[in-house]
Amino acid sequence: MDEALGIKWVFNNYYSKDKISIDHLNESTADKIIHYHKSFPIYKETPLVSLKSLADRLSIGNIYVKDESKRFDLNAFKVLGGSYAIAVYLAERFGLELSNISYNLLKGDKLKDEELIFVTATDGNHGRGIAWTARQLGYKSVVFMPKGSSVHRIESIRDEGAKVEVLDCNYDDAVRYAKKYAEENKGILVQDTALDNYIDIPIRIMQGYITIAHEISTQLNQEEKKPTHLILQAGVGSFAASMLGYFRNKYGENIKTLILEPKNADCIFKSALINDGKPHIVKGDLETIMAGLSCGEPNPIAWPILRDYGDLFVSCPDYVAEKGMVIMANPVGNDERIISGESGAPGLGLLKMIMEEEKLKKIKEKLEFNESSNVIIISTEGDTDPDSYKKIIAK
Numbered sequence: 001m002d003e004a005l006g007i008k009w010v011f012n013n014y015y016s017k018d019k020i021s022i023d024h025l026n027e028s029t030a031d032k033i034i035h036y037h038k039s040f041p042i043y044k045e046t047p048l049v050s051l052k053s054l055a056d057r058l059s060i061g062n063i064y065v066k067d068e069s070k071r072f073d074l075n076a077f078k079v080l081g082g083s084y085a086i087a088v089y090l091a092e093r094f095g096l097e098l099s100n101i102s103y104n105l106l107k108g109d110k111l112k113d114e115e116l117i118f119v120t121a122t123d124g125n126h127g128r129g130i131a132w133t134a135r136q137l138g139y140k141s142v143v144f145m146p147k148g149s150s151v152h153r154i155e156s157i158r159d160e161g162a163k164v165e166v167l168d169c170n171y172d173d174a175v176r177y178a179k180k181y182a183e184e185n186k187g188i189l190v191q192d193t194a195l196d197n198y199i200d201i202p203i204r205i206m207q208g209y210i211t212i213a214h215e216i217s218t219q220l221n222q223e224e225k226k227p228t229h230l231i232l233q234a235g236v237g238s239f240a241a242s243m244l245g246y247f248r249n250k251y252g253e254n255i256k257t258l259i260l261e262p263k264n265a266d267c268i269f270k271s272a273l274i275n276d277g278k279p280h281i282v283k284g285d286l287e288t289i290m291a292g293l294s295c296g297e298p299n300p301i302a303w304p305i306l307r308d309y310g311d312l313f314v315s316c317p318d319y320v321a322e323k324g325m326v327i328m329a330n331p332v333g334n335d336e337r338i339i340s341g342e343s344g345a346p347g348l349g350l351l352k353m354i355m356e357e358e359k360l361k362k363i364k365e366k367l368e369f370n371e372s373s374n375v376i377i378i379s380t381e382g383d384t385d386p387d388s389y390k391k392i393i394a395k
Ligand SMILES: Cc1ncc(COP(=O)(O)O)c(C=O)c1O
Pocket: 076, 077, 078, 123, 125, 126, 192, 233, 234, 235, 236, 237, 238, 239, 240, 291, 292, 293, 295, 343, 344, 380, 381
């Protein structure tokens, strides 16, 4: 492990002869999923913004930021996972052909014979996506949140018609609570992390996210560019594993991947550091401004993908996220402004530091960040806590 400027990092040292399969995150799966997401009247590809002036200043080929604040008017990417998992659940329950599922079909009156309740636990974005999807398709939702959840995030889930309860525990315990609640109340748990035998829905959620990766690859194609680096932020690791799986399937081994987390919730980093192949837990309040990444237990079906295909694991203090937010709010040269929230921005903050800080030179050299690099960063949320956002960019 190395450490500088409050940032800790470990290069991937794990070797397994038989890497875990990523076939479920391939191009043909992505085609089906994007077809479903496109059936939503609100669907629009989110922008892939080229920060060319910043890239020139940092002596790096290109920096592309995918702006997920524009996703379905929900200010975050998460709805892509929950909406697809709910669709597959409904298709199976009502005997529909998976390849035919669409917004109109699922919304239709024929399916409304039963009172279904979708249940989940969330730091904010996932729960809002579940509440939104449930309401769009005519069902109810119950959402549990950990202590300290922001008032704005709570209210925006209530505004989607969900019953919301804030619990006196951290995110990981809220997940267990939601599972128990669903079992006792005939609810359907739609959780973005696997638990014991509960894996089908978390797999669908990860598959739902690959709509983002598929869009990026189409957008890069239009510019005749190929990605060389991915910088991915992780909470439980589902999002990062899903992006990594798709990009490795599509572009092969040459793409380099950096996975980053907040330092008080760095369970993926800890698992890489211990390096016994197993996921490891971080306990406690998991205090960080990056609320979406405040998770202490890796998703057991995402971790093996990160372990087998990731290159570098990084644990970051909150100031790295603040840096990314400020750069995107005050772009250099002709770059476009992006509103990026606490969990959306740490990738760009970290990249700038890697390129500028002598103490992080080892990362720059080993991962070959240079004039030929096309770096992909996904700003996974906008200002989902507007008060906090305003305070940070005013600093
Ligand atoms: C904005 C944002 N970015 C990234 C993540 C990380 O996703 P995962 O928990 O799948 O690692 C989350 C999770 O809620 C999020 O809300």
